[in-house]
Amino acid sequence: MHSHTRKLLTVITEAALEGTLVRDLDRLNAHGYTITDARGKGNRGVRDAGWEASGNIRVEVVCDAETATAIAAYLREHYYDDYAMILFMSDIAVLRPEKF
Amino acid sequence: MHSHTRKLLTVITEAALEGTLVRDLDRLNAHGYTITDARGKGNRGVRDAGWEASGNIRVEVVCDAETATAIAAYLREHYYDDYAMILFMSDIAVLRPEKF
Amino acid sequence: MHSHTRKLLTVITEAALEGTLVRDLDRLNAHGYTITDARGKGNRGVRDAGWEASGNIRVEVVCDAETATAIAAYLREHYYDDYAMILFMSDIAVLRPEKF
Amino acid sequence: MIDPIILFFLLGAVAGLLRSELRLPAAVYEFVSIVLLLAIGLKGGVELAKQPFLSLLPHMLVVIAMGFVLTLVAFPVLRYLGRFKRADAASIAAHYGSVSVGTFAVVVAYLGSRQIAFEEHMPLLLVMLEVPAILVGIVLARGLSRETRWKSVAHEVFLGKGIVLLLGGLLIGWAAGPEGLKPIEPLFFDLFKGFLAVFLLEMGLITAKQLGSLRLYGPFLIGFGIVMPLFSALVGVGLGWAMGLSVGGTAILATLAASASYIAVPAAMRISVPEANPTLSLSAALGITFPFNVLLGIPIYYALAEWAHTFARG
Amino acid sequence: MIDPIILFFLLGAVAGLLRSELRLPAAVYEFVSIVLLLAIGLKGGVELAKQPFLSLLPHMLVVIAMGFVLTLVAFPVLRYLGRFKRADAASIAAHYGSVSVGTFAVVVAYLGSRQIAFEEHMPLLLVMLEVPAILVGIVLARGLSRETRWKSVAHEVFLGKGIVLLLGGLLIGWAAGPEGLKPIEPLFFDLFKGFLAVFLLEMGLITAKQLGSLRLYGPFLIGFGIVMPLFSALVGVGLGWAMGLSVGGTAILATLAASASYIAVPAAMRISVPEANPTLSLSAALGITFPFNVLLGIPIYYALAEWAHTFARG
Amino acid sequence: MIDPIILFFLLGAVAGLLRSELRLPAAVYEFVSIVLLLAIGLKGGVELAKQPFLSLLPHMLVVIAMGFVLTLVAFPVLRYLGRFKRADAASIAAHYGSVSVGTFAVVVAYLGSRQIAFEEHMPLLLVMLEVPAILVGIVLARGLSRETRWKSVAHEVFLGKGIVLLLGGLLIGWAAGPEGLKPIEPLFFDLFKGFLAVFLLEMGLITAKQLGSLRLYGPFLIGFGIVMPLFSALVGVGLGWAMGLSVGGTAILATLAASASYIAVPAAMRISVPEANPTLSLSAALGITFPFNVLLGIPIYYALAEWAHTFARG
Numbered sequence A, B, C: 001m002h003s004h005t006r007k008l009l010t011v012i013t014e015a016a017l018e019g020t021l022v023r024d025l026d027r028l029n030a031h032g033y034t035i036t037d038a039r040g041k042g043n044r045g046v047r048d049a050g051w052e053a054s055g056n057i058r059v060e061v062v063c064d065a066e067t068a069t070a071i072a073a074y075l076r077e078h079y080y081d082d083y084a085m086i087l088f089m090s091d092i093a094v095l096r097p098e099k100f
Numbered sequence D, E, F: 001m002i003d004p005i006i007l008f009f010l011l012g013a014v015a016g017l018l019r020s021e022l023r024l025p026a027a028v029y030e031f032v033s034i035v036l037l038l039a040i041g042l043k044g045g046v047e048l049a050k051q052p053f054l055s056l057l058p059h060m061l062v063v064i065a066m067g068f069v070l071t072l073v074a075f076p077v078l079r080y081l082g083r084f085k086r087a088d089a090a091s092i093a094a095h096y097g098s099v100s101v102g103t104f105a106v107v108v109a110y111l112g113s114r115q116i117a118f119e120e121h122m123p124l125l126l127v128m129l130e131v132p133a134i135l136v137g138i139v140l141a142r143g144l145s146r147e148t149r150w151k152s153v154a155h156e157v158f159l160g161k162g163i164v165l166l167l168g169g170l171l172i173g174w175a176a177g178p179e180g181l182k183p184i185e186p187l188f189f190d191l192f193k194g195f196l197a198v199f200l201l202e203m204g205l206i207t208a209k210q211l212g213s214l215r216l217y218g219p220f221l222i223g224f225g226i227v228m229p230l231f232s233a234l235v236g237v238g239l240g241w242a243m244g245l246s247v248g249g250t251a252i253l254a255t256l257a258a259s260a261s262y263i264a265v266p267a268a269m270r271i272s273v274p275e276a277n278p279t280l281s282l283s284a285a286l287g288i289t290f291p292f293n294v295l296l297g298i299p300i301y302y303a304l305a306e307w308a309h310t311f312a313r314g
C-alpha cells in the first residue's frame, strides 16, 4: 500500500465565518473540508460557545502544499485582522492522492 | 522526559459507520480511539449533520506504524467504495509508549 | 509567506477536568487553547459522552517546544495516575510565530 | 382550510430554498421525534388494552403481507424501467415498502382536526409495516444464497430507535391504561401537535436540501416518487376496505402504504446494503414523496377511502 | 411585585457572577428561542388577520423611520463623544437602533401579568424595527461609495433566524386564524412564560459573562448603555402617543426603541463590518442595556407611557 | 399498580441491555434535568413561604446530621468489610450519604399518584442532604491534616448545577408565591411527570451500561448497593417519625436516606479525591441502588413509614 504526502491545514476561527469560509475553500480548489464545533481562548479572549456568537469552528483541509499555501495566504489577507483566527499546517500521509 | 514516535491515524467518515468501525478497531488491535462529531464535504457531496443520516465522525487512533497500516488497509478494502470516507496518517510523539 | 515551526500538543481527557486544565494552561504560559467535545476508549474503558460524567474533551495547544514539554510534564505528574488521559505532540508550521 | 402544521412544513421548505440561516439543532430534532414516537405508541397502546390481541392478528398479517408485496412491486419497476443498479433498486424499493412515522403523524392530525374516527390499533400496524420491506430489500440486493449476517440485520431492524420507542410506547400504554397515563398526558398528548409543527419545520428544511440532489437523478425518480405512492395508496385503500376498516382507518392504511421511510430503512440499508447510493433513496423519499403526501397525498387518499366505502355501500 | 421570570434572570446572573457550573446546552437555548420567536409571530399573526393590512401601513412606516433615526442619533454620540473608531461607532449604533426580541417578550409578559391591553400588531412592528438599523450601520461604516455586497447583506438580514421565524409565525398565524392555532396552543402559548423563564435564566448567565469585558471599555460605554435606551424610550413614547397607540402599545414601542439587538445585528455586522469589535457592542447590549431594561427600564417606560397619555388627555 | 414512569425506566433499561441504538442527546437529558430541578425547588419554595423559616431549622439540622452519620457508617463497612482502598471507600460512602434528586422525584410522584400528603419543605431537606456527605467523604479520604483546598471544594459543592437550581427554585418559589408562579406552571408543574418519564428513560439506558462494569467488581458492591439503602431507610424512618413527620414525609425522608447521589457527589469527588475510582461508585449508585430504590425500595420504605406510624400510635 503506497502512501503519498499531503498537507493538513487546520483553521480555528469564529463560527460566524463558516458560510463565507466554505465558499472561499471551494473557490480556492480545496477538494473537501471537515468542520467540528469548538471553543477556546486566544488573543481575542475566551470564546466559550455558551452562546451563538461565541462559538468557534475547527476546519480541516487535506490538500497539496500549493493549495494549502494559497488558502493560508488568502485567509491571512482577508480575515486575520478582523476575526479571531489561527491557522497551522502539518505533513500527513494519504492513501488515495488523487482525491486531494 | 523521553518521548517516542507513534502514528496518529485519522479517519473521517459517515456517522452511520460508528458502531461497525469501533468493533473493527478493537479487532485490529487499536488500544483506544477518540471520536468527535463533524460535518464536511468531499467527493460524495456535502454532509452537514443537520440530520441524522448526514453526519460525519472524525476518528483518531494512536498506534504503532504497523497497526496503523493494517487498519488503513482494512478500512480501504471494506469501506472506501461504499462510504464517504477519508483517512490520513501523521507522526506524533507520545510519552507512554506502552499504552499504544 | 514565511512559516515557522511550532508544536501542537493534543490532550484527550475527562470532561470533568476542563476547568482545572484551563487554569493550568494559563499558568503554564500557553497563549491559547482549543477544546472540542469527544468520546472514546482507552485503558480506563469506554467513555461515551452519553452522560455528563462520561464525556471526554480534546484540548489542543499550539506553542513552542519548551512550553509543550513543560505542559506535558505537568499533566503527566498531576493527572496521569488518576484520570483517563492521553497526550501527544506533533510538529506544525504556523504563519504568525509571535502569537504562540 | 389548510392545517397550520402543514404551514410549518412550508415555512421550513421556503426558508431552506432561500438558503436561510435557520437551522434546528440536531438535539431538538431528536427530542421532538422521540416524544412523537412515544406518544404515537402510547396512544395506540391504550386502545390495544381494550381489545383481545388475537382479534388483531389478521390485520397484522395482512399488513405485513402488504409490506412484502409493495417492495416486490417497486423493485422491478426501478430495476428495469428505471435502469437502476440492483442494489439501488432494492434499497429504494425497501424505502417505499416501509413507512414514514412523520407522515403517519400528519394523517392522524388531519383526521383529528376533521373529527373523523379511526381504529386505534393503527400504531400497531405502523410498527408491523416498518420491518418486512427491509428484509425484502436485503434479499433483493444480495440474494438468499450469499451469507448475509442476519443476526446483525435483525439487531439493526428491531432495535433501531423508531421501533423501540413505538413498541415501548405501545407496551407502556397497554400496561398503564388511560388512567395511568393521565399524569404524562400534558407532555405526550397536549403538546403533540405543537411538537409535530416543530418537527415539520425541520422536515421542510431537510426536504429543501434534498431538492438539489434530485436534479442530478433526473425525472424518473421524481415520477416514481409520485406514482408509486399513488399506486400503494390504492392497494392500501383496497386492503383497508377488505379488512373492514372504517373510512378513517382506510385512509390511514392508504397513507401508510403511500409513505416512504427515511429513518429506519436508510439506517438499515447503509449497514446491510452499503453499495446502494443513499442519496437516491433519501432524495426521492424526502424530496418528493414526503412533501407530496403531506401536501396533496393525504387529502387524495382520504377521498379515495371515502369513495371506496360509499361505492361499496351503494 | 417582581415578576418571577425576572427572578430567573437574576438567578442566572448571580450564578454566572459566582462562576457556578450551571450552563445551558446551546441546543436548549436554541430550542427555547425558536419557540419564543414563533409564538410571538403566531400571536401577532392571529390579530393581523382581524384588521385590514393597509391600516397598519402608516405604523409600519413610522417605526421604520424610527429605526433609521435612532441609529443616526447614536452614531455621532459614539464617534465624537465616545471617540470610537468609525466602524465601532457604526456597529454599536446599529445594535441600539434595532431591537431585542427577548426584551419584547419581557414587556409583553409585564403587561400581560398586569392585564394591560395593547395593540396586537406589535410583533409586526418588532419585525419592521429589526432591519433599518442594520442597513444604516453598514452605510455609516462603509459609506455608500465603496461597493458593499448588498445582495449578501440583504440575505444576511432578511434570512437570519429571527426574521424568518417571526415573519413565518406572523404568516402562519394570519393564515390559520385563532381556531386553526388551537391544537398548537399548548406548546406555543401555554408554555410561553415557562420558556421565557428558561430563556432569561440563560440570558442572566450570558450577561454575567459580559460584565468582565465591560470593565475593559470603561465608563463611557456603561453610561451609553443606560442613557441611550432612556432617550430612545422617550422617542418611542412620543411616537406611540402621536400614532394613537394605547398606553400598553406605547409602553411596548418605547421598550422596543430602548432595547438593543444581540442576535440579528451582531451576526450581520460580523459579516458586513468585520473590522468592528464585536465585544464592544455585545458587552454594552447584553451586559448593560438588557439587564437595565428588564429590571428597571420596562417599569419606567410604562410609567412614561401612562404619564404621556394622562398628560395629553388632561 | 405500577406507575407508568417506572415503565419508562424499564423500557430504557431493556433497550440498553439489548444494545438498542436508542440514545438521548446529552442536551435533552440536560434540559429535562434542569426543568425537574427547578420544578422541585419552585414547589418547595411556594410552601416555605407559608411557614416561618425558624420552625424548619430543627428539621434541617437533623437532616444534616443524618448525612454526616450515614457517610461515617458506610465508610468502615466499605473499608474493612469490602477491603476497598481508603479513597474508594470514602468516595463510595459519600455517594451513599448524599442523595439522588431523580429518586426524590420518583417518590414524590409515587405519593402523588396515591394522593398521600407530605410536608412540603422536603425539597429544602433534599438540598441540606446533598452537601454534608461530600465534606465527610473528602475528610475521610484525605484526613484533616493535609491541606485540602477547601475554597475550591466549597465552590464545587455549593455552585454545582444541582444545588444552584434547587436553591434558586426554592428562592424564586418563595419570593413569587403560588399566584406569581401561575404563568410558569404549565412548563414546570404540568409537564413534570412527562419530563420525569423522559428522564427515567435515559436513566434506564445509563443503568444498563453500568451493569457491565458491575460484574468486574464482584458481589460485595452489589450487596452493599442493596443493604446500605435498606439500612439508611430504617434510619430515615426512625428520624422522620421522631421529627413528627407525616407518613408521607417519613417515606420521603427514608427514600432520601436510601438514595445515592450520581450527579453532585461524583463531580465533587472527581476533583477533590481524584484517586478514587469513579466507576466503582457510579456503577453501584446507578447500576444497583437507583433501580433498586425505584423498582422495589420506595414501596418498601413507604410500608416501613406506615408501619412505624401505626406501631407508634397503637
Ligand SMILES: Nc1ncnc2c1ncn2[C@@H]1O[C@H](COP(=O)(O)O)[C@@H](O)[C@H]1O
Residues within 6 Å of the ligand: A012, A013, A038, A039, A040, A041, A042, A043, A044, A045, A046, A047, A056, A083, A084, A085, A086, C030, C031, C032, C033, C034, C035, C060, C061, C062, C063, C099, C100
Ligand atoms: N495557542 C493556541 N493554541 C490552540 N488554539 C488556539 C491558540 N490560540 C488561539 N487558539 C484558538 O483560536 C481561536 C482564535 O484565536 P485568537 O484569534 O488568537 O483569539 C481561539 O478562540 C482558540 O480556539
Ligand SMILES: Nc1ncnc2c1ncn2[C@@H]1O[C@H](COP(=O)(O)O)[C@@H](O)[C@H]1O
Residues within 6 Å of the ligand: A030, A031, A032, A033, A034, A035, A060, A061, A062, A063, A099, A100, B012, B013, B038, B039, B040, B041, B042, B043, B044, B045, B046, B047, B056, B083, B084, B085, B086
Ligand atoms: N480534502 C478534504 N479535506 C478535509 N476533509 C475532507 C476532504 N475530503 C473529504 N473530507 C471529509 O471526508 C468526508 C468524506 O469524504 P468523501 O468520501 O470524499 O465524500 C467528507 O464529508 C469530509 O468531511
Ligand SMILES: Nc1ncnc2c1ncn2[C@@H]1O[C@H](COP(=O)(O)O)[C@@H](O)[C@H]1O
Residues within 6 Å of the ligand: B030, B031, B032, B033, B034, B035, B060, B061, B062, B063, B099, B100, C012, C013, C038, C039, C040, C041, C042, C043, C044, C045, C046, C047, C056, C083, C084, C085, C086
Ligand atoms: N490509542 C488511542 N488512540 C486514540 N485515542 C485514545 C487512545 N487511547 C486512549 N484514547 C483516548 O483517551 C481517553 C483516555 O484514555 P485512557 O486514559 O487510556 O482511558 C480515551 O477515552 C480515548 O478518548
Ligand code: NA
Residues within 6 Å of the ligand: D070, D095, D096, D097, D098, D099, D232, D256, D257, D258, D259, D260, D261
Ligand atoms: Na410505504
Ligand code: NA
Residues within 6 Å of the ligand: E070, E095, E096, E097, E098, E099, E232, E256, E257, E258, E259, E260, E261
Ligand atoms: Na432600539
Ligand code: NA
Residues within 6 Å of the ligand: F070, F095, F096, F097, F098, F099, F232, F256, F257, F258, F259, F260, F261
Ligand atoms: Na443517601
